[in-house]
Each structure stands twice: as structure tokens, then as C-alpha cells.
Amino acid sequence: MRIPEETVERIRQSVDILEVINDFVSLKKRGSNYIACCPFHNEKTPSFNVNPVRQIYKCFGCGKAGDAVRFVMDIENIGYGEALRYLAKKYGVEIEEQEQTPEDLLRQNERESLLIVLNFAKTFFQETLLTTDEGKSIGLSYFRERGFTNPTIEAFELGYTLDQWDALLQEGLRRGYNRDLLEKAGLILIKEAEAGGKQKVFDRFRGRVMFPIHNVSGRVIAFGARILKLDKNQPKYLNSPETSVYHKSQVLYGIFQAKQAIRQEDVCYLTEGYTDVISLHQAGIKNVVASSGTSLTTEQIRLIARFTPNVTILYDGDAAGIKAALRGLDMVLEEGLNLRLLLLPNGEDPDSYVHKVGADAFKEYIRKNSQDFIDFKASQWLNEAGDNPLKRAEGISDVCASITRIPDLLKRQTLSQRVAQVFHVSEQSVISEINRLLRKQQDQHKKDSERQQRSTDLGQRQSAPVTITPTPDEPSLEDINALLEGLNMSADGFEPSVSSTTPPAVQDTSTKLVRTPISYQEEECVRLLMNYGARELEPGITLCQYVLSELHEIEFQTQPYNLILTIFREAYSRGDILTASDFLNSKSGTSEHANDIDIQNQAIHLTTPRYEISGGWLKHEIFVPSEEEVSILADAAYRNILRIKKMMAEQRMTTLQQLLRESANKSPEEADQLLTEFMHFKRIDIEISSLLGTVISG
Incomplete structure (x- = not known):
């Protein structure tokens, strides 16, 4: 069944992206936005950014971006229609679906x-x-x-x-x-x-x-x-x-029922069995999950980390429980989580023990008997070692090996002090052992990398085809001439001359973006258009009008920036100035342009700032000029267009230099013409450099 477009719009208007994403990861406020560790890739420092005003998210680590619908599609790995149904159910939007065609059913x-x-x-x-x-x-x-x-x-x-x-x-x-x-x-x-x-x-x-x-x-x-x-x-x-x-290695039993309690309590209790989870949940201990009958995996730990950095492992007190606890310990530390462990009385599991003593006594038992991983491991080794100094040394080395798994240097230094106290040895000896183990790991990692590289190189020599990445098309001489004719800017003001142009054919933007020096300037131009296109730089002259007039008949070399520029031109020719919202609200399958998801992702990238000014700066009266100020915005647009034209002139000069090197077979007249043209572009380059205040090369 197909969802009518008006229902789709009603769903989108009902959605709060913060609520949607908070179902899957814990967000923390930073400035006007919210941040978290990205649920789509492994990271220790948050780079996942959610903008509640624009209702979009962007990860600066892996590049994932979109709106609430796209987030549900990506996190659940489901289609567009199913994501809409999920959100409709969450927000109580009734869906009156339309009958699907046979083609729709095939695409399901x-x-x-x-x-x-x-x-x-x-x-x-x-x-x-x-x-x-x-x-x-x-x-x-x-x-x-x-x-x-x-x-x-x-x-x-x-x-x-x-x-x-x-x-x-x-x-x-x-x-x-x-x-x-x-x-x-x-x-x-x-x-x-x-x-x-x-x-x-x-x-x-x-x-x-x-x-x-x-x-x-x-x-x-x-x-x-x-x-x-x-x-x-x-x-x-x-x-x-x-x-x-x-995929059982990526699933935790009870995570759906536990996620809100895990957030509220800021700790996750990890057990082994279904009935352990259910019994504790019924007793009021709802922040509990189980590893679903599998050994604890990295993916399961990262799932917990979406909601809290604190984990307490609850295992049976028998030998098997101790072994299971030790097996998962290093993996939890490696992911940067704070770990405590609890062994229940021998013969008890969480299910039986909570029924035996009740919820309050169970919670008190956790509070009094849970141990950090150092105390837990040390107690196991000291009980086994007795007076054997070699066993004690082996235990110290084992605990230090767990500490090396922790990615945070400050935590490692603090925990080394704790190990020294527990085993009654000097802190320096503990630090030396940790450093020895770290060097050993690095050497092993280096050997593994070299072995893998040798294997890769061998495979490439045997079977890999040679691929050549095409360079962007060289702008035509007509484009360059049009460019230079447009050099009518002065530092004193603007002289726009707007005229409509015939837009180029829309091209595919789904291929991987090839970054060239000019692409960064083209990106900046599109960013200014998208964020400030409707702002007036002078009375009656908007930034969009100014930019489009100065880029008259110029096409960008980088897709999708050329596509976005084309869309701005088409809209302006109709009397419209587009804003970021026009690109952010692009709907799958409804855009008149191909690859609207790519355009939406570019819009999110171009409108989401990665950093915000710290409130401490304002507190100490340190004020940073904003690019939204008209004078700064006008200068940014002016200089950006100068750089684009300078780079296009430099590209033509490079082409002419190559032709001059190959001029041995050309007539003197042709060589002179090439040299004259080169000197013409050189003067243009010097003029723009002077306007930009950059160093002029000889």
C-alpha cells in the first residue's frame, strides 16, 4: 500500500527529531544543538550533531546525515515507507494507504x-x-x-x-x-x-x-x-x-524495554539469560539486558554505549560465571566504558536471587558488592597466588594488560595508582609494565599491518586492474572569456548585471566527490547561497542576485555543486530565491531533480556548523564577529568569487603552458598567439591577487 503525499507531510510535521533519535542514542545539549557518539560508526569522541531547529542530524565523523525519516531508515535498515509507518505509529498519525500497483509491490x-x-x-x-x-x-x-x-x-x-x-x-x-x-x-x-x-x-x-x-x-x-x-x-x-x-552478535535481549531506565539510572546491568532480565524488570530493576545466549560482543557493548558509559556485569558466582565475566571484561574496557562486576552467591543467578531476597535487598547487594575490574581481577589472582610471588607478578601483568585496553590516557594513569595500592607494589613498576605491554601491542600491530600490506600488494600485482580517475573537464575558452568579461567587481561596491541563462543538463551526483582546489571554493559559494541567499548586501541587491550575476554563464566543475547552482538559477529565473529549507525538506522520489537525497545530504553538510562559540568567551567579553553581519558577508561573497575566477584563470594558464611546451611543431604565429593569451591571463591573475591581497608570484 502507498502512503498519500499529504499524509507523508503530516507525519513530517508531527515528528520531533530529538525524540526520534533519543530512542536510539543518548543526546547531550551543547549550545543550541545536541551531540552524541555516532550510532553508525565506532567513535570515542562525539561527532554526531542534531539541530532541533532545522530538524536534521549530521555526523562529522562518518558523514551520515538527514532528517528523522532518513535516521530511522539508516538505523533500522528499512525502506522509506516502513520508516514513515514507524513514525506515524510513534506520533499517532493515522495512515489511509492507497492501493499499490504491481510495480510497487515488486519494489517492497x-x-x-x-x-x-x-x-x-x-x-x-x-x-x-x-x-x-x-x-x-x-x-x-x-x-x-x-x-x-x-x-x-x-x-x-x-x-x-x-x-x-x-x-x-x-x-x-x-x-x-x-x-x-x-x-x-x-x-x-x-x-x-x-x-x-x-x-x-x-x-x-x-x-x-x-x-x-x-x-x-x-x-x-x-x-x-x-x-x-x-x-x-x-x-x-x-x-x-x-x-x-x-544478527545475534548485534542484539541485546531486553534493550527496548530497558533503554529509558538505562538513561535515567545512567548504568546498564548486563546478565546472561532471558528470565534474568524479565525477573529483574518485574522487581523494578528495569535497566537490565542480556547477551541473548551468546558471548559478549563488541557490537553489543557499543549498543549499550548509546545510552550510558557505565556497565555492571551480573554473573553467577560459579566458575563458569567468573570465566564469562573475565571474557567480556577487556572488550568493555576497550570501548571506553566504565566497568564494574558483581558475582552473585554461589548457586544463584539474578532470576533466583531477586526472588529470594527481593528487589530492595538485591539493589543493596549490588551497591555493596560490585567491584571495579581491578579489585575483581586482583581478588581472583590473590586468592589463587597465596604466597607465590611469581603468581602475584603474573596477576599484576594480567591487570595491567586490561588497563592497556583503555583508550583514555588519563584513566590509564589513574588506574595504575590503584593497581599499585591493591598489589602493594610501586606505581613506577606498574607504569613500566603498562608501557612494556603497550609497546608490545604496537609492535604486533605494526607487524600485522606490514603483513597485510604485503598480501594486498601481491594481490594487486596479480589481479588488480589499473584504474584512472578522470579529471574535471577543462573549461572552454568561451567560458574563460566570459569569466574575464565578468571581472567588473571593485572593492568599493557591486555592479551586478543579472541575466537568465540556459541551465546545463542535470547530471548524476551519486558518485564519490573528487576534491580539487577549486571544488572548495565552489562549495563555499554554494554554502553562502544556501545559508544567506535572500540576505540583502545593499538595498535591493540580495546575495543570490549578486552571486548569480557575477557567475553569469560559468558552470562549476564539481558535482553536485554545479547541480545546486543550477537549481538556484532555475528558481531565480522564476523569481524565487531558495533557502536551506528547500533543500533540507527534499523528499525521496518527489524532487524534479535526480539524486535529491544527495542534494539533501549536501545541504545538511553545508548548513550544519561543526563548532559553536563557547559561552565562556561571552562571559569574559570576548566577542567574535559573525559572518551574518552584512559587511562580513559581503566581503566573504566578494572574495569567494574572486578566488573562483582566479583559479579558473590559473587552470587556463596551466593548459597554455603545456601547449607552449609542445609548440615545437606549431608555426611561429600559433606560438605567439599562445604566449599572448598566456600573458593576458597572467595579468588577470596578478590583478585578482592584488585585490585579494595575496602574494604575487613572478
Whole structure:
């Protein structure tokens, strides 16, 4: 079904980008904007910037940018329509969808289809739990035995699947879901027929209580299932296979239910099992997640880091729990998070212990018994070492190895003091050991890099094709002449002469931008147009009018800047002066120009300042001139156009120099003509340099 354009606009007007992004990452206010560590790439210093006024985001690290719809598309890896449906549901906007054509249906994203069929399965398992005799007598009884209340069962959308071969399959087919989609979602299995036999198709989950696994936005992406009857031929727990929507190393069980509490408490409790999360959540400890039956991964740690820098690992007190805690410790430190660890009394897990002592006592136990990683590791080593000095030394080295994982130098220095206190050794010896281990890591990294480079070089020599990056087209002589005829600027004022031009054909801007010296000046020109095009530099003369008149018949060499300049010219010829909003609000598939997403991304890049003036400067009466002041803005536009024309003149001079070097086969008249033209451009170059106040070369 297609969403009508008026509904799309209503959704966009209802959205608050801060609320949308805050569902996935914790934002902190800085000046008029908000910042965070980017959810799209790994970073320790925040470079992800959100502008609530323009309702856009921009990462200065990886370049990701867009509006709320684009953010949902990127973070959830879903299509445009599904992102709009997500936002409509969040803001209560009713969607009256229009019938799709066969072509629309073919374009429907498979990922969206999988999410829809997984949601169907979740609802089917819930209904089976609450409405069937088998579900109530087996599944619901089990949850009651675990102490789960109705609100808890509803919050985690728990369910049950019948002990039948194809209950889900038959219901899915009856509701119109095709078999291939059910298989891709990991809900059914297809066993190919043996010779002379018949193909077997059956449900993956049968006779099990179901734990839906949600992503950060609350969509069901997979299931964990526990069998209740004794069957040595069946695993106790069975999880969904990996699909295009489910990658277990990137998922934390309970993150959707826990994310707000994690923000509020500013700490995340990490456990191992589904029931640990559910029991603690029901007891009021809601800032808890589980690693979904997998060893802790870097991706899972980074998911936690979106919401808090503080992690407390809660593991069983047996040998396996200690081993699991130690296994995940270094990875957490490596990602720059603050880590504490807690081992529960032997024989207890978070689920059993919170039922035994209650929520308040459990919280108090965490407060009194959680340890930082130094105390935790030291206690393990000291108990094992006893009076053995070699074991103590081995323990010190092991703790120091964990410290080297921490990216923050100041933290490493502070923690070295703590190690010295715990092991009763000098701080200098600890620092020396840390430095030794760091040098060892660097040497190993260097060896690995060299080995990889040798392998890469060998592969390139054997099979890599030779590629040549094309240079921008050389401006024609007519363009240069037009350029120089336009050199009618003076430092005293403006002499605009506006005339309409025939815009060049729109070209593709989706290719990687090739940066040349002139491209930076073209970018600056477009930035000024986009941010200040409607500002008057003199009475009756806008910046847009001035710039377009001075760039009469000049085309930029860099796409997409030439495309944006063309769009400004087209609008101005109609009597309109475009603003940043006209580019920021570009909608997928609705722009009259190709690649409107590329244009939108460029607009975000050109209108989002990376830095803001510190409030401390104003406090101490240090005032920085703003480019929004008319005199500064006029000078910036004037000098920018001078630089563009100077660079175009220099390009022509370079071409003429090359032709003069090759003039041996040319007639004297041709050589003289080339030299005369070169000297003409040289004088122009000197004149512009003089106006700019730059050093003039001989």
C-alpha cells in the first residue's frame, strides 16, 4: 500500500527529531544543538550533531546525515515507507494507504516483509498462550511458576507455540503469508525429499514457551524458545537463525524495554539469560539486558554505549560465571566504558536471587558488592597466588594488560595508582609494565599491518586492474572569456548585471566527490547561497542576485555543486530565491531533480556548523564577529568569487603552458598567439591577487 503525499507531510510535521533519535542514542545539549557518539560508526569522541531547529542530524565523523525519516531508515535498515509507518505509529498519525500497483509491490523491501511476518508470529504465539487449552495449561503455568505477572508477560510479549508440526505454517498460509517468506524469517523448516519421498515442511518451534527478541525500536526480529518437557533429543533452548533482520552478535535481549531506565539510572546491568532480565524488570530493576545466549560482543557493548558509559556485569558466582565475566571484561574496557562486576552467591543467578531476597535487598547487594575490574581481577589472582610471588607478578601483568585496553590516557594513569595500592607494589613498576605491554601491542600491530600490506600488494600485482580517475573537464575558452568579461567587481561596491541563462543538463551526483582546489571554493559559494541567499548586501541587491550575476554563464566543475547552482538559477529565473529549507525538506522520489537525497545530504553538510562559540568567551567579553553581519558577508561573497575566477584563470594558464611546451611543431604565429593569451591571463591573475591581497608570484 502507498502512503498519500499529504499524509507523508503530516507525519513530517508531527515528528520531533530529538525524540526520534533519543530512542536510539543518548543526546547531550551543547549550545543550541545536541551531540552524541555516532550510532553508525565506532567513535570515542562525539561527532554526531542534531539541530532541533532545522530538524536534521549530521555526523562529522562518518558523514551520515538527514532528517528523522532518513535516521530511522539508516538505523533500522528499512525502506522509506516502513520508516514513515514507524513514525506515524510513534506520533499517532493515522495512515489511509492507497492501493499499490504491481510495480510497487515488486519494489517492497524484503526486510520490511520479514518484520511484518515476524510480528504476525509474535501475535500468534501470544494468542496461543492466552486462548488455547495447551497454551494456558503448559505455557502460562510455566510463566506463573516463574512468578511473571500479566503486565510483565504483556511487556515482553511472551507466548507459546503448540506441540504440533505445522500450526504456525498453516495459520500463516491461511492469512496470506507465502512459505518462502516464513522460511526466510526462520519460522519454518523445509526438509528436502529423499529419493521417492515427499518434501517435509514444518514449524521450527514446537511445544515451547516463546521469548520474542526486539530491536531498539521495539520491532520483533527473532525468537528464543524454551522446551518444557524432558526430551534428550531436543535442545533446552532454541533460537531463531540469523536473517537479514537478526544478527545475534548485534542484539541485546531486553534493550527496548530497558533503554529509558538505562538513561535515567545512567548504568546498564548486563546478565546472561532471558528470565534474568524479565525477573529483574518485574522487581523494578528495569535497566537490565542480556547477551541473548551468546558471548559478549563488541557490537553489543557499543549498543549499550548509546545510552550510558557505565556497565555492571551480573554473573553467577560459579566458575563458569567468573570465566564469562573475565571474557567480556577487556572488550568493555576497550570501548571506553566504565566497568564494574558483581558475582552473585554461589548457586544463584539474578532470576533466583531477586526472588529470594527481593528487589530492595538485591539493589543493596549490588551497591555493596560490585567491584571495579581491578579489585575483581586482583581478588581472583590473590586468592589463587597465596604466597607465590611469581603468581602475584603474573596477576599484576594480567591487570595491567586490561588497563592497556583503555583508550583514555588519563584513566590509564589513574588506574595504575590503584593497581599499585591493591598489589602493594610501586606505581613506577606498574607504569613500566603498562608501557612494556603497550609497546608490545604496537609492535604486533605494526607487524600485522606490514603483513597485510604485503598480501594486498601481491594481490594487486596479480589481479588488480589499473584504474584512472578522470579529471574535471577543462573549461572552454568561451567560458574563460566570459569569466574575464565578468571581472567588473571593485572593492568599493557591486555592479551586478543579472541575466537568465540556459541551465546545463542535470547530471548524476551519486558518485564519490573528487576534491580539487577549486571544488572548495565552489562549495563555499554554494554554502553562502544556501545559508544567506535572500540576505540583502545593499538595498535591493540580495546575495543570490549578486552571486548569480557575477557567475553569469560559468558552470562549476564539481558535482553536485554545479547541480545546486543550477537549481538556484532555475528558481531565480522564476523569481524565487531558495533557502536551506528547500533543500533540507527534499523528499525521496518527489524532487524534479535526480539524486535529491544527495542534494539533501549536501545541504545538511553545508548548513550544519561543526563548532559553536563557547559561552565562556561571552562571559569574559570576548566577542567574535559573525559572518551574518552584512559587511562580513559581503566581503566573504566578494572574495569567494574572486578566488573562483582566479583559479579558473590559473587552470587556463596551466593548459597554455603545456601547449607552449609542445609548440615545437606549431608555426611561429600559433606560438605567439599562445604566449599572448598566456600573458593576458597572467595579468588577470596578478590583478585578482592584488585585490585579494595575496602574494604575487613572478
